[in-house]
Amino acid sequence: MNRKNRIILSCVYWAFVAYVFVPLILMVLMGFKDSNFIGFPIRSYTLEWYTGVFDDAETISAFVYSVAIAVLSTVISILVGTWIAVLLEGRSFWGRAVVFGMTVLPALIPGIISAIAFRIYARYLGIEPGMGAIIWAHAVHNVPFVVLVVMARLSTLPKSQIEAARDLGADPLIAFLRITFPYLVPAIMGASIFCLLLSFDDFVRSFFLGGYEPTLPVLIFAKLKSGMSPEINAIATVALVLTAVIGVWAERFTRRMNKDS
Amino acid sequence: MTYEASARKERGAAEKAPADRTFWGRLSAWAPYRALAAMATASPRRQFLILAIFPILWVLTQHLGPMLQMLRVSLTDAYPVAPGVEQHFTFDSYLRFFQDPLFWMPFFRTLIFAGVFTFCTLILTYPVAYFLARHVSRKNQMLFLLLLLIPFWVGEIVRTYAIMILLGNTGAVNLVLRWIGLIDRPIPFMYTSFSMGVGIVYLTALYMLLPLYSALEKLPKSMNEAAADLGAGAWTRFRRVTLPLTLEGISSGCTLVFLISTGFYATPVLLGGPSTTVFAETIAGFFHVAGDEWPTGAAFAVIMFLAALGISAAFQRLMSALRKGDTK
Amino acid sequence: MANDPLVRLDGITKRFGDTVALDNLTLDIAQGEFVTFLGPSGCGKSTTLRILGGFEQPSEGRVLLRGEDVTRRPPEKRNVNMVFQDYALFPHMTVRQNIGFGLELKGMGKSEIRARQDEIMAFLELEAFGDRYPAQLSGGQRQRVALSRALAPDPALLLLDEPLGALDAKLRAQVQQELKSIQRRTNKTFFFVTHDQEEALTMSDRIVVMSNGRVEQDGTPEELYFHPASRFVAEFIGETNLLNGELRGTDGDAVVMDWFGQTLRGHAPAGVPPKGAPITASVRLEKLDFHKERPATANAVQGRVVGKTFLGSRMAVDLTVEDAQGAHLKAYVDAETGQSVGDAPVWIGWDGKTAWRCCATEIRCPGRPFGRPGIALQPSISCFRARRKSRMSRADFSSIET
Numbered sequence: 004m005n006r007k008n009r010i011i012l013s014c015v016y017w018a019f020v021a022y023v024f025v026p027l028i029l030m031v032l033m034g035f036k037d038s039n040f041i042g043f044p045i046r047s048y049t050l051e052w053y054t055g056v057f058d059d060a061e062t063i064s065a066f067v068y069s070v071a072i073a074v075l076s077t078v079i080s081i082l083v084g085t086w087i088a089v090l091l092e093g094r095s096f097w098g099r100a101v102v103f104g105m106t107v108l109p110a111l112i113p114g115i116i117s118a119i120a121f122r123i124y125a126r127y128l129g130i131e132p133g134m135g136a137i138i139w140a141h142a143v144h145n146v147p148f149v150v151l152v153v154m155a156r157l158s159t160l161p162k163s164q165i166e167a168a169r170d171l172g173a174d175p176l177i178a179f180l181r182i183t184f185p186y187l188v189p190a191i192m193g194a195s196i197f198c199l200l201l202s203f204d205d206f207v208r209s210f211f212l213g214g215y216e217p218t219l220p221v222l223i224f225a226k227l228k229s230g231m232s233p234e235i236n237a238i239a240t241v242a243l244v245l246t247a248v249i250g251v252w253a254e255r256f257t258r259r260m261n262k263d264s
Numbered sequence: 265m266t267y268e269a270s271a272r273k274e275r276g277a278a279e280k281a282p283a284d285r286t287f288w289g290r291l292s293a294w295a296p297y298r299a300l301a302a303m304a305t306a307s308p309r310r311q312f313l314i315l316a317i318f319p320i321l322w323v324l325t326q327h328l329g330p331m332l333q334m335l336r337v338s339l340t341d342a343y344p345v346a347p348g349v350e351q352h353f354t355f356d357s358y359l360r361f362f363q364d365p366l367f368w369m370p371f372f373r374t375l376i377f378a379g380v381f382t383f384c385t386l387i388l389t390y391p392v393a394y395f396l397a398r399h400v401s402r403k404n405q406m407l408f409l410l411l412l413l414i415p416f417w418v419g420e421i422v423r424t425y426a427i428m429i430l431l432g433n434t435g436a437v438n439l440v441l442r443w444i445g446l447i448d449r450p451i452p453f454m455y456t457s458f459s460m461g462v463g464i465v466y467l468t469a470l471y472m473l474l475p476l477y478s479a480l481e482k483l484p485k486s487m488n489e490a491a492a493d494l495g496a497g498a499w500t501r502f503r504r505v506t507l508p509l510t511l512e513g514i515s516s517g518c519t520l521v522f523l524i525s526t527g528f529y530a531t532p533v534l535l536g537g538p539s540t541t542v543f544a545e546t547i548a549g550f551f552h553v554a555g556d557e558w559p560t561g562a563a564f565a566v567i568m569f570l571a572a573l574g575i576s577a578a579f580q581r582l583m584s585a586l587r588k589g590d591t592k
Numbered sequence: 593m594a595n596d597p598l599v600r601l602d603g604i605t606k607r608f609g610d611t612v613a614l615d616n617l618t619l620d621i622a623q624g625e626f627v628t629f630l631g632p633s634g635c636g637k638s639t640t641l642r643i644l645g646g647f648e649q650p651s652e653g654r655v656l657l658r659g660e661d662v663t664r665r666p667p668e669k670r671n672v673n674m675v676f677q678d679y680a681l682f683p684h685m686t687v688r689q690n691i692g693f694g695l696e697l698k699g700m701g702k703s704e705i706r707a708r709q710d711e712i713m714a715f716l717e718l719e720a721f722g723d724r725y726p727a728q729l730s731g732g733q734r735q736r737v738a739l740s741r742a743l744a745p746d747p748a749l750l751l752l753d754e755p756l757g758a759l760d761a762k763l764r765a766q767v768q769q770e771l772k773s774i775q776r777r778t779n780k781t782f783f784f785v786t787h788d789q790e791e792a793l794t795m796s797d798r799i800v801v802m803s804n805g806r807v808e809q810d811g812t813p814e815e816l817y818f819h820p821a822s823r824f825v826a827e828f829i830g831e832t833n834l835l836n837g838e839l840r841g842t843d844g845d846a847v848v849m850d851w852f853g854q855t856l857r858g859h860a861p862a863g864v865p866p867k868g869a870p871i872t873a874s875v876r877l878e879k880l881d882f883h884k885e886r887p888a889t890a891n892a893v894q895g896r897v898v899g900k901t902f903l904g905s906r907m908a909v910d911l912t913v914e915d916a917q918g919a920h921l922k923a924y925v926d927a928e929t930g931q932s933v934g935d936a937p938v939w940i941g942w943d944g945k946t947a948w949r950c951c952a953t954e955i956r957c958p959g960r961p962f963g964r965p966g967i968a969l970q971p972s973i974s975c976f977r978a979r980r981k982s983r984m985s986r987a988d989f990s991s992i993e994t
Binding site: 008009012013015016019020022023024025026027029030033040041042043044083086087089090091096102105106108109111112113114115116117118119120121122123124126127143146172173174175176177181200203204205206207210211220223224227228231235236239242243246247249250251254258 | 288291292301304305311312315316318319320322323324326327328329330331333334337343344388389391392394395396398399406408410411412413414415416417418419420421422423425426427428429430432433434435436438439466469498523524526527528529530533534544547548551558561562565568569572
């Protein structure tokens with residue numbers, strides 16, 4: 004009985020793995036097709052589309068634009084998120100629950116609504132659509148994730164560590180910089196990579212807050228609206244490989260860091 | 265005794281302030297820093313204020329602010345305000361929603377779709393989570409999970425596009441079906457609620473899988489064995505033991521997936537057709553055209569947010585009521 | 593200034609919400625003393641330590657350090673260092689860096705820091721471990737690093753918060769000796785907090801027994817052991833037989849009491865309560881001797897052995913005294929005597945002058961059975977609950993106390 008269950012369940016699992024991977028694999032394959040027409044079967048292969056990606060100024064600039072946005076928004080998210088986490092963790096004060104609720108709010112708002120709200124607020128603040136607006140929206144949207152990750156790490160720091168530092172003559176700021184911060188580094192690294200990927204992959208906020216220059220997902224979307232072509236596959240594959248590799252590496256990295264300490 | 269000697273020596277040295285102090289020593293002795301630190305730490309209350317003021321301002325203005333501003337705009341008749349035009353308070357934008365089926369049809373469609381897709385995701389991922397938590401050894405669990413996490417890092421657009429290739433008329437599914445001989449002409453999967461469903465389930469599956477997995481993983485194996493010992497069959501065991509004890513995971517997974525599903529914009533645009541227009545597209549429409557439509561868009565976004573939040577809250581209540589009923 | 597004690601606690605009261613952790617504590621500590629605060633968890637000893645370290649602020653009262661009021665001063669501005677219960681070594685710094693942490697912040701130069709590090713590491717035999725991280729050290733080594741780190745900045749007062757709790761029994765005995773010798777060699781003032789009475793007796797010059805936020809007794813280890821001032825101290829320090837009876841009167845220096853029909857003699861520490869008052873006598877286990885015939889000692893009762901526990905060098909014997917309504921006594925005797933006693937009744941004798949003390953009855957824990965040997969307790973209930981309960985009970989029995 005148990006054995007039969009197990010076999011059925013393992014079939015379901017591998018079917019699920021197939022469901023998750025096959026579309027992506029097909030997409031990668033399609034990028035090798037020696038034809039303008041998207042569709043199976045693939046009769047002859049070419050590397051042309053992939054080499055073309057690296058010659059296409061529009062793609063390259065969208066890529067650079069996306070990376071720049073991801074890096075800058077991540078820096079902001081990390082600084083703000085860490086600060087909020089330090090305030091919220093292990094401290095009880097009047098209104099803490101409210102502050103925490105507001106902190107996680109951006110993560111709970113459905114994508115389109117958050118994009119609209121940012122669009123309106125950017126207008127209200129006088130931020131023109133474009134790079135600044137996207138960075139700002141991504142930063143705000145990613146703060147809750149940083150706060151949660153950093154809080155989780157912070158909760159495992161023994162209180163006596165800070166007390167020992169204070170005891171030996173460190174004021175609260177020096178104690179934070181020399182004891183708390185080094186302890187938080189693994190969490191901050193993990194959260195940074197998570198933010199980088201969230202920002203790099205984000206479409207809806209970039210779409211509504213963007214100016215004339217598209218981020219990579221927006222560029223792919225625009226190209227898709229005007230028709231499918233193996234060129235898009237090649238661009239998408241480059242994005243896929245990059246994000247998947249960073250994601251897997253980050254996963255392993257944070258796991259190792261957590262194991263070490 | 266060397267100990268005492270050095271202690272005395274050091275006391276004398278502290279007054280001279282040696283030149284080769286370390287960075288931290290230099291910093292904590294630096295007069296401006298000392299003055300600043302003394303001011304900041306003068307009382308625990310002040311110290312807390314200095315720590316708290318920025319985070320509180322940030323969440324108020326950056327997290328809550330956009331939502332409040334959206335609410336405000338939804339209650340006006342014109343935004344952005346053109347010079348010379350006066351802005352008025354009005355409920356017109358909200359009333360507009362009920363006047364035209366073109367508006368409320370997509371709204372209900374979105375909620376129904378989101379509900380159905382959430383349910384499909386749950387049915388699809390529960391056995392997977394169950395398998396991972398129960399039938400995979402501890403050592404391999406992380407590996408098996410990581411395998412599923414890889415596609416999670418790939419963006420929404422890229423994954424939507426992958427589904428397009430899979431389901432197109434000349435896509436892989438049609439090719440396979442034709443090759444087996446089941447069909448002669450391709451089935452038009454694309455631009456229907458089916459393709460949209462496949463896409464959205466594809467995008468959200470992990471948000472369901474992770475809460476389910478952690479709920480199942482926490483469940484002790486002995487619980488099931490005890491039930492078996494008492495003579496419960498496999499189905500009874502699942503229905504009476506496993507399912508009730510994972511309701512919390514189900515509840516949080518479903519809420520998450522439901523909220524995310526209502527917020528998709530690009531996926532319905534790319535995978536759906538004219539008959540499957542969702543509310544996100546309706547809302548977005550108001551922001552592509554002239555500025556005076558913004559209040560309507562904002563109002564619609566508010567309606568959707570409240571509806572999605574309301575349904576989620578109601579669902580969570582229902583689940584917790586179920587959970588309590590079961591433990592009685 | 594010169595006459596000021598190193599530390600003066602002046603009417604310290606600390607409240608956490610409704611509970612009183614410290615109740616009007618006043619105490620002086622002299623330079624070079626090894627003072628131990630001893631008590632069950634929740635008695636206020638750790639709170640006292642944290643107030644001295646600057647981690648807590650008293651609700652009332654003042655803390656004076658060499659005559660200077662430091663009550664509101666944060667920890668970084670006090671010349672007081674602490675050895676934490678979990679050592680709190682910084683995991684990302686080497687032993688050397690850990691020791692240097694306080695020196696850097698004192699504004700010492702690099703060469704000076706280096707010299708001081710070398711010196712203190714030599715002093716505590718840590719030379720070989722300078723470049724190791726705390727995770728690479730054994731428990732005892734970590735303990736020494738924590739001690740070096742706290743001693744390095746040359747504090748006026750060293751606070752030790754149960755620093756031996758994490759060590760195994762054998763190592764602990766060795767570290768106790770080391771600590772004592774370090775204290776003597778550096779002539780530093782050690783303020784040591786523990787719930788382990790044996791530890792306190794071994795190391796201290798002076799022990800302050802705390803209970804419910806108050807000082808029960810303040811004295812040398814010998815005073816505490818042989819002349820407990822209260823039932824609580826008698827029970828908490830060492831093992832003892834507590835005999836509940838009624839006061840009969842005085843006979844010269846001796847106090848005479850009635851213990852279930854047996855007349856016993858002993859010394860009362862301070863002030864003899866009125867005749868007829870309930871009284872509790874404390875008799876140390878090792879003070880009871882066994883005899884075949886009725887001994888000539890001041891006190892003698894006949895008992896029957898009901899249980900024996902072999903402890904190596906000695907034997908613990910449980911007895912019942914039928915003449916005293918079957919009350920229990922416990923005695924430590926040498927192993928041979930222990931083995932020789934059988935089922936036949938034995939005479940138990942003890943001296944009326946030195947061997948036992950009477951103390952006025954103080955009912956602290958009404959739940960505890962009377963007339964049985966009280967064994968030093970390790971309360972497992974959380975401190976706040978315990979405190980609240982006993983507070984109530986003290987009020988209930990206040991008439992008996994007076």
